[in-house]
Amino acid sequence: MGTEEQGYFTEESSTEVVTSRNAGAKSARLKEVMEVVTRKLHEAVKELEPTQEEWMDAILFLTRTGHMCNEWRQEFILLSDVLGVSMLVDAINNRKPSGASESTVLGPFHVADAPELPLGANICLDQKGEDMVIGGRILDIEGRPIENAVLDVWQANDEGFYDVQQQGIQPDFNLRGIFRTGSDGYYWFRAVKPKYYPIPDDGPVGQLLAALGRHPYRPAHLHYIIKADGFETLTTHIFDPDDPYIHSDAVFGVKESLLAEFRLMDDPAQAKDLGFDGKFWKVEHDFVLAPAR
Amino acid sequence: MGTEEQGYFTEESSTEVVTSRNAGAKSARLKEVMEVVTRKLHEAVKELEPTQEEWMDAILFLTRTGHMCNEWRQEFILLSDVLGVSMLVDAINNRKPSGASESTVLGPFHVADAPELPLGANICLDQKGEDMVIGGRILDIEGRPIENAVLDVWQANDEGFYDVQQQGIQPDFNLRGIFRTGSDGYYWFRAVKPKYYPIPDDGPVGQLLAALGRHPYRPAHLHYIIKADGFETLTTHIFDPDDPYIHSDAVFGVKESLLAEFRLMDDPAQAKDLGFDGKFWKVEHDFVLAPAR
Ligand SMILES: [Cu+2]
Ligand SMILES: [Fe+3]
Ligand SMILES: [Fe+3]
Numbered sequence: 044m045g046t047e048e049q050g051y052f053t054e055e056s057s058t059e060v061v062t063s064r065n066a067g068a069k070s071a072r073l074k075e076v077m078e079v080v081t082r083k084l085h086e087a088v089k090e091l092e093p094t095q096e097e098w099m100d101a102i103l104f105l106t107r108t109g110h111m112c113n114e115w116r117q118e119f120i121l122l123s124d125v126l127g128v129s130m131l132v133d134a135i136n137n138r139k140p141s142g143a144s145e146s147t148v149l150g151p152f153h154v155a156d157a158p159e160l161p162l163g164a165n166i167c168l169d170q171k172g173e174d175m176v177i178g179g180r181i182l183d184i185e186g187r188p189i190e191n192a193v194l195d196v197w198q199a200n201d202e203g204f205y206d207v208q209q210q211g212i213q214p215d216f217n218l219r220g221i222f223r224t225g226s227d228g229y230y231w232f233r234a235v236k237p238k239y240y241p242i243p244d245d246g247p248v249g250q251l252l253a254a255l256g257r258h259p260y261r262p263a264h265l266h267y268i269i270k271a272d273g274f275e276t277l278t279t280h281i282f283d284p285d286d287p288y289i290h291s292d293a294v295f296g297v298k299e300s301l302l303a304e305f306r307l308m309d310d311p312a313q314a315k316d317l318g319f320d321g322k323f324w325k326v327e328h329d330f331v332l333a334p335a336r
Numbered sequence: 337m338g339t340e341e342q343g344y345f346t347e348e349s350s351t352e353v354v355t356s357r358n359a360g361a362k363s364a365r366l367k368e369v370m371e372v373v374t375r376k377l378h379e380a381v382k383e384l385e386p387t388q389e390e391w392m393d394a395i396l397f398l399t400r401t402g403h404m405c406n407e408w409r410q411e412f413i414l415l416s417d418v419l420g421v422s423m424l425v426d427a428i429n430n431r432k433p434s435g436a437s438e439s440t441v442l443g444p445f446h447v448a449d450a451p452e453l454p455l456g457a458n459i460c461l462d463q464k465g466e467d468m469v470i471g472g473r474i475l476d477i478e479g480r481p482i483e484n485a486v487l488d489v490w491q492a493n494d495e496g497f498y499d500v501q502q503q504g505i506q507p508d509f510n511l512r513g514i515f516r517t518g519s520d521g522y523y524w525f526r527a528v529k530p531k532y533y534p535i536p537d538d539g540p541v542g543q544l545l546a547a548l549g550r551h552p553y554r555p556a557h558l559h560y561i562i563k564a565d566g567f568e569t570l571t572t573h574i575f576d577p578d579d580p581y582i583h584s585d586a587v588f589g590v591k592e593s594l595l596a597e598f599r600l601m602d603d604p605a606q607a608k609d610l611g612f613d614g615k616f617w618k619v620e621h622d623f624v625l626a627p628a629r
Contacts, residue, residue: 051588051590051591051592052420052423052427052588052589052590052591053427053591054424054427054428054431057420057423057424057427057588058420060420060588061419061420061588064548064550064584065548065549065550066549067548067549067550068547068548068549069546069547069548069549070547072390073547073548074548075384076384076386076390077548079380079383079384080380080419081419081420083376083377083379083380084376084419084421085420085421085424086376087372087373087376088421088424088425088428089424089428090372091368091369091372092428093369093425093428094429095425095426095429097365097369098416098421098422098425102410102412102413102416105398105401105402105412106402106405106410106412108398108402109398109399109401109402109403109405109412110402110403110405112399112402112403117395117399119395119398119399119402120395123391123395126354126373126374126377127345127350127351127353127354127374127378128377128378128381128391129391130345130350131347131350131378131381131382132381132386132388132391133388134345134346134347134350135347135381135382135385135386136387136388138347253362254361254362254363254366255357255358255360255361255362255366255367255370256358256359256360256361256362257357257358257360291357295344295345295350295353295354296345297344297345298344298345298346299344
């Protein structure tokens, strides 16, 4: 009997029998991962005592989830999202010092090569939706403005669709842009008010949500990736606190500190300055970057 | 804020925030399953603290595993097998009273409609391999013979292949048969000595085994499903204790009580009686059925 062999399988010894086989693993990290994954899986099975039929249901659910994945659709990431696992991995990897802005999930709709635009540019290229102006400062943890911070912003339109979901309907790079702060750390741009949208729910994950009595919606938000030399890159959103789904984001992305204020402005002079026609939304939100580690 | 809403996601509250969303689940069992699955997943993530790259590696592993599944190949069952989860589910669903024979996994090679054969029939239809005679009694827990017990047996050939893996090479129903005991509870049949074989290892699960320094082999065995009125159906194997992989079955199917003795017989008179040419293997193994619950 080799050193990797710890006797035969029993209900009691199951985890040890299985993980002891991994003595010759090529990577210490993989060995550690499989030790924890095996132990937690066996704990779950021992707690739930699934029937053979239930276990097969789980196998077939995972199989359908895999078959749903293609170049455009990642159903296992959706599954991770709706179980709060993506947010947990994000939280673990982005613990911030007190006072720094919090992160949230990247999401699937970022594109790498959005155009860099002058401050104040309107990222809405099709004049569709309710006008909105967004601005604020990028600060360090002592409240000092950060010059040359680069903001990569993207958002859904007034119907809850990103440009990449509506190629040929929305202009390319609609509601996306890259902005750079001046010496006052200030950023601002014009856009339209985004709308809540569903995560793709025509697959196994959508069926699971329905069976759990859960809806598939994410509350309206704007995405940001903010980079500056000497600081940790911040991947985050800001959310509309008046959104109907603000307390029940399907992917658990909302954090208290990410709630912005969306004020409806009835100010003809300011509207005229901004090139807007009538009422518009105004959002002011500062971001605080943590120092690079 | 609805009753299903337990505040925003934090690292600390992650499990409660996610599972509280399932208040309206359509099935109490599904709700319980998702409560345990979510909790164990979050525990695993908190213990391992995966990087974003490691988490994506896990997503992509599951995706490849799903894509490997087709009508003939169930890679998620293989994954469950090599992590000992299939055996654990089997063990939980087949706890036997003391003295009863133990179960093990069914495996993927059972076929439903094997022919019923007279006791003593030779299930080897192609005269390939080393002759073997197998016999024993089907008993109740008090040691009394069970009449009319039905044994469904199947095995790999001398090269480790089942007939269904070699259609056109092996005859249909090679090394399969259904036998029925008489009033003495005795069964016997003739066959050939089976060989160890690998589980399918050309997919993601095989790659995982290799990375863990594990081989894909199952030690030589015969499969049995034994049914009798008034008794629990027993799905099990018997194993050759001299097999090189007997202590390291890739799917953890071996139990102490499932080891049979494979004796090499040099007995020309008995060989002649059995219609064998020279030396042959002899296996004697009784099975004890638990009363129906
Ligand atoms: Cu509420
Ligand atoms: Fe989004
Ligand atoms: Fe087998």
